Amino acid sequence: MEILAQDSIEATSAPTATRRVMFYSHDTFGLGHLRRCRALATAITSGDEQASAIILTGSPVAGRFTFPERVDHIRLPGVTKLPDGSYDSQTLGMDIEKVTALRAGLIQTAVEQYEPDLLIVDKEPTGFRGELLPTLEWLAHRGHTRTVLGLRDVLDEPEVLAEEWARKGAVEATENFYDEIWVYGVRDVYDPTRGLPLSVRTRARMHWTGYLRREVSEVVETPDKPYVLITPGGGGDGAAMVSLALSAYEMDETLKPDAVLVYGPFLSGEVRENFDARVAKLNGRVTAQGFDSRIESLFAGAEGILCMGGYNTFCEVLSFDKRALIVPRTIPRLEQWIRASRAEQLGLVRMLDEKRDGMTPEAMIKAIRNLPQQGKPSEAGANGLLDGLDVVVDRARALMRGGVSA
Numbered sequence: 369m370e371i372l373a374q375d376s377i378e379a380t381s382a383p384t385a386t387r388r389v390m391f392y393s394h395d396t397f398g399l400g401h402l403r404r405c406r407a408l409a410t411a412i413t414s415g416d417e418q419a420s421a422i423i424l425t426g427s428p429v430a431g432r433f434t435f436p437e438r439v440d441h442i443r444l445p446g447v448t449k450l451p452d453g454s455y456d457s458q459t460l461g462m463d464i465e466k467v468t469a470l471r472a473g474l475i476q477t478a479v480e481q482y483e484p485d486l487l488i489v490d491k492e493p494t495g496f497r498g499e500l501l502p503t504l505e506w507l508a509h510r511g512h513t514r515t516v517l518g519l520r521d522v523l524d525e526p527e528v529l530a531e532e533w534a535r536k537g538a539v540e541a542t543e544n545f546y547d548e549i550w551v552y553g554v555r556d557v558y559d560p561t562r563g564l565p566l567s568v569r570t571r572a573r574m575h576w577t578g579y580l581r582r583e584v585s586e587v588v589e590t591p592d593k594p595y596v597l598i599t600p601g602g603g604g605d606g607a608a609m610v611s612l613a614l615s616a617y618e619m620d621e622t623l624k625p626d627a628v629l630v631y632g633p634f635l636s637g638e639v640r641e642n643f644d645a646r647v648a649k650l651n652g653r654v655t656a657q658g659f660d661s662r663i664e665s666l667f668a669g670a671e672g673i674l675c676m677g678g679y680n681t682f683c684e685v686l687s688f689d690k691r692a693l694i695v696p697r698t699i700p701r702l703e704q705w706i707r708a709s710r711a712e713q714l715g716l717v718r719m720l721d722e723k724r725d726g727m728t729p730e731a732m733i734k735a736i737r738n739l740p741q742q743g744k745p746s747e748a749g750a751n752g753l754l755d756g757l758d759v760v761v762d763r764a765r766a767l768m769r770g771g772v773s774a
Contacts, residue, residue, distance in 0.1 A: 387419040390484035394496040402427040411757040472499040493541040504545040514767040521553025524701040526563025578755035582687040590669035594625040597670040603632025616732035633659040672739035677704030691742040715748035
């Protein structure tokens with residue numbers, strides 16, 4: 369599998385004295401959008417003293433991350449997704465309409481004051497509840513800032529995605545407001561825009577970057593003995609996977625390797641307390657900790673990975689060349705299942721599928737025991753999939769020089 373060659377871009381003007389990049393990451397739930405934007409901002413500003421970046425994010429844990437020099441973030445008022453799929457304000461005592469209006473105003477003020485040369489929008493063409501549209505219209509009228517829509521490798525099953533984008537006006541926004549679309553994946557793996565009625569002209573502005581390689585940015589102490597890393601990502605929807613993994617170690621006292629469990633910041637409260645009590649009874653065979661913003665070191669040192677199927681975790685599995693067992697969520701969207709299923713077909717990972725394997729302790733025990741016999745992702749060509757950051761840096765610098773997409 370090869371990443372498609374990128375169109376060459378001729379600069380039409382000399383570089384500006386400074387290069388300012390702004391990221392929009394709506395982050396109503398989880399860590400994925402913020403972590404992806406942080407990786408991209410770090411790559412674009414690295415080695416370029418004239419470049420800076422600001423990330424607009426609604427993530428409630430943004431302040432717990434460290435950001436490199438010349439990268440900063442602005443925390444938007446947070447919202448939370450309710451069980452019925454609606455949203456509510458996290459802390460302000462305002463209804464969702466007023467919170468959205470407040471966020472929209474803060475976004476536009478930040479853009480007007482920072483005057484970015486490049487705006488990179490993560491996943492949502494119109495932003496949360498359309499909050500980005502006033503800013504996109506203002507930028508289009510002003511004509512200075514280049515705009516990019518960044519999409520992960522998988523969004524959802526085509527029929528569901530088409531209905532969602534139609535409801536949000538996302539197709540129209542993508543057609544009218546974005547100079548380029550970057551897909552942080554490889555076309556041979558999956559096309560996240562399947563089912564979307566994008567015009568030929570808009571599809572010609574799409575660039576497949578490859579996956580975003582991760583590295584250990586800050587070395588931290590890891591266990592001396594072999595271990596499997598269990599990570600549900602942000603943790604907000606990972607309780608079932610964690611419980612199943614603990615059941616495997618509870619049922620089979622000989623199960624090896626031992627495990628290091630990182631809950632994530634959103635797996636907390638009574639659920640985590642119950643898990644901690646179960647971990648304590650395993651006599652050190654499983655150790656647990658909360659949120660670790662430097663989880664890359666734990667990935668690098670692990671014998672294998674037991675995880676859900678989020679984009680960032682998948683990038684880490686490929687980057688650190690780890691044998692992985694993915695237990696994807698299927699609600700509220702099939703994104704993780706599609707990614708894990710396709711990756712298993714390509715020999716990159718192994719998936720625990722509810723219909724095929726069963727979500728039982730016995731199935732989990734068998735899968736963990738089989739981890740050492742799995743091939744590593746590199747043996748299935750993973751190294752050829754990981755050029756994303758290099759491609760993004762090239763595209764970003766070309767756009768800020770005044771280049772135009774094919």
